[in-house]
Amino acid sequence: MEYQDFDFRQSSDDTPVVKTSIDEPPAWPKLIAAGVLVIAVAVTGYLVFRNRGPAAPASAPAATPAPAPTDAASPLGADVAPIDLPPLDQSDDVVRGLVKELSSNPAVAAWLTTKNLIRNFTVVVTNIAAGEPAAGRVPALRPSGGFQVEGRGEDLSINSRSYARYLPLATAASSIDPQGAAKLYSQLKPRIEDAYKELGLPNSTFDQTLERAIVTLLKTPVPEGRVPIQPSAAVNYRFADPALEKLTPSQKLLIRFGPDNQRAVQTSLRNIALALGIPPERLP
Secondary structure: OEEOOEEEEEOOOOOEEEEEOOOOOOOHHHHHHOOOHHHHHHOOOOOOOOOOOOOOOOOOOOOOOOOOOOOOOOOOOOOOOOOOOOOHHHOHHHHHHHHHOOOOOHHHHHHHOOOOHHHHHHHHHHHHHOOOOOOOOOHHHOOOOOEEEEEEOOEEEEOHHHHHHHHHHHHHHHOOOHHHHHHHHHHHHHHHHHHHHHOOOOOOOHHHHHHHHHHHHHOOOOOOOOOEEEEOOOOOEEEOOHHHHOOOHHHHHHHOOOHHHHHHHHHHHHHHHHHHOOOHHHOO
16 A cells, blocks of 8 residues: 655654654655765765755754763864865855765766755754754655555554665665765864754764764664554654654654665664764664
């Protein structure tokens, strides 16, 4: 059976639910805060977003968890010479030029057509680190086909054919050279830090936030075999496994990639994390 794609979210009372996307594009590209640009500028791939204006996005979390144990004396990134960077509002062309050197993957090219790349990257990484839904969508990168389930009545599970839709995104994440991503992060870091300051979040650096986001995604379990889901009166579906329902929105989205694609994204993430200088003992 084929259905509209759905978005796993947690309600305000901490009861995880699944919200159906009907009148707006599905929220899966938020995960590419888990798979496509964060890897390109150092988390998971090319964070995919819709265009935004120059103002600081309102979707940034109001508070941030305790900082990760990143050593302030050892900033993340590669040892590269600084480059001349334009102001944040004029940085998109520079980002496009540098990212194109890392990958010619179609998903990467699609992300590069959006605007405010550094600001959007910063907001989505921050939201992933805080366990909040990541903001933004790129309808052009929506997976082909609809979300599919199998089974009858309340004995339902995700149809494995749904996972094939995410193969191009996993391939995009895997196409990133870890050392190149770490170099890119260092080159763009002054403007990334400018964007992070706009969010007004105290008691943490963006390096700490980036590490926290990476660790969050690497901690996502990889379900093997059948993944049961349950109908919901308020929305369409939720995970039947309570442990999966307690995951953050970005972790739930990553599971929707399917086990093979999820492992590919997490492998790329780990390689990027190591290239950034995060000690292996701090990674799951």
